Amino acid sequence: MSAHTHSTRILAIVAIFFSSYIVGIYSAARASHQLAPLNATHNESSSLDAVDAKASSETSLARSSSRNPRWFPFYTIGRFSNDICLGNNLLMGTCMINGECTDNKGVAAGSCSTITNQAVCCIYQRTCGASTSYNNTYFYNSNYPAPYAGGGRCTIVVNPPDSTICQLRIDFMALSLAPPTGDGLCTTDALTISGGASQVPTICGENSGQHVYVDFNGVSPITISVATSAGYTFNRNWQLQLRMMACTSATLAPSGCLQYHMASSGNIASFNYVSAASSALNSIGVQGTRQLASLRYGICIRKATGICSITYSQVGSDTYSFTMTNDVGAVDPTLLATSAVQSQDCTTDYIIIPAPTQGGINMPSDRFCGLGLVPTTTSAKPFVVYAVTDANEEMDISNRGFYLAYSQNACPVL
Known part of the structure; x- marks a missing residue:
C-alpha cells in the first residue's frame, strides 16, 4: 500500500468519526428538548399586559431562558436559547431549530435568531381531537378563520409537562358561539373547561378578547371542549391561546380570580357582553337578557407600583354598559348610566366592589345592580370585582350585563 493511499484512508476515517460526533451532539440536544417542551414562564408580565391591551397581537414579548440551552457546532459555536418569539403571522411561538419544529408538528413562522439561520419561530396550532403539552398552543376550529358550520363536540386536552406548572391561561383571541337563550342559558353552543382544580363556568355567545385562568390539579390534564348544534345556523369560530404558567411565576392569578388583568388601566366585561339587545325571548315571552345565568366569579387586577x-x-360611549337588573325598555333612555337608576338593593344579579366610595363618600353596601353605575373608587386590596348572577333572569328584560373601565390611582404625595 502506498503512503498516499494510507494517508487518504486515515483522513476518511477521521472525517467519518467527526461527522458522527456532530450528528450525535445534535440528536442528543433535540432529544433533551423533547423531554422538556415547555419554556419557563417566570417573566411574563410584559406579554400579558399586551394581551390585556389587545388580545389579537403581542407588542411586548416575555423572554425566558431555556432549561436546556443548545449547542449546535454544525451551524455555529455558541449557546442557543428557546425564547418566546413573535411569528410573522403575529402569533406567539418558541424559537427553535427548524427540524425540531417539524418533529413537534409545529409551523415555522419566520426566523428568530441571529446565531443561526436554521432557527425559526415555531407556532403550535391544534384543532379538534388534539392534545398538547407545549406552551403557547393555539386551539381553533377546523378551517379557521372561516366559520365552523358543523355540530358535535370539538376538544383539546392540555397536559402539563410536570408539577412545576400550576395554571393555564386561556385567551379567547376569537370566540363567537351561538348566543344564550333569553334566560341566559347556554343550550345551543357551549364552551366548557374541565379537569382543573378551579371551577370555570359554561360560556357561550360573543367573548372575543376575554380570558380565564384555570388551576391545574397536580399533573392531571385540563380538557377544553366546544359543543355546537348543527341545527342552529350561526357563523361560529374560535381561536384560543393556551399558556402554561409556572408555579414560581410572578403573574399567577391569585386564588379566587377567574380573570386577572395586568395593565394599570383597561376594561372589564361580563361574558357575552354586547351593547345591542338580545333578539331571544325569555321564558315569559319578553325580550331576554345577554347575561349568562348562575355565575359567581372574581375579576382581579394587579396593583401597580405606587x-x-x-x-x-361605565364605558362613556355606551349607556347600556351597566344594565344588570330590571327592565331596560321601561326606563327613560336619558336616565341610563346615572345615579337615578343605580341600586344597592341587590339580591339577584350584581357586582361587588369591596369598601366602595362615590364622590369621596362611603357607600352603605358593596353591592351594585340596576341600570347605572357612577364612578366608584376603592382602596381595598387586592383589587377585585366579584360578578354574581342567579338562575332566574325573567325580570331582567333586555339587559346586557356590564362593561366597565378601570384606572388605578397613584398614592398622594405627602
Missing part, C-alpha cells in the same frame, strides 16, 4: 386605589366607571 398605587393606592382604583376607580371603576
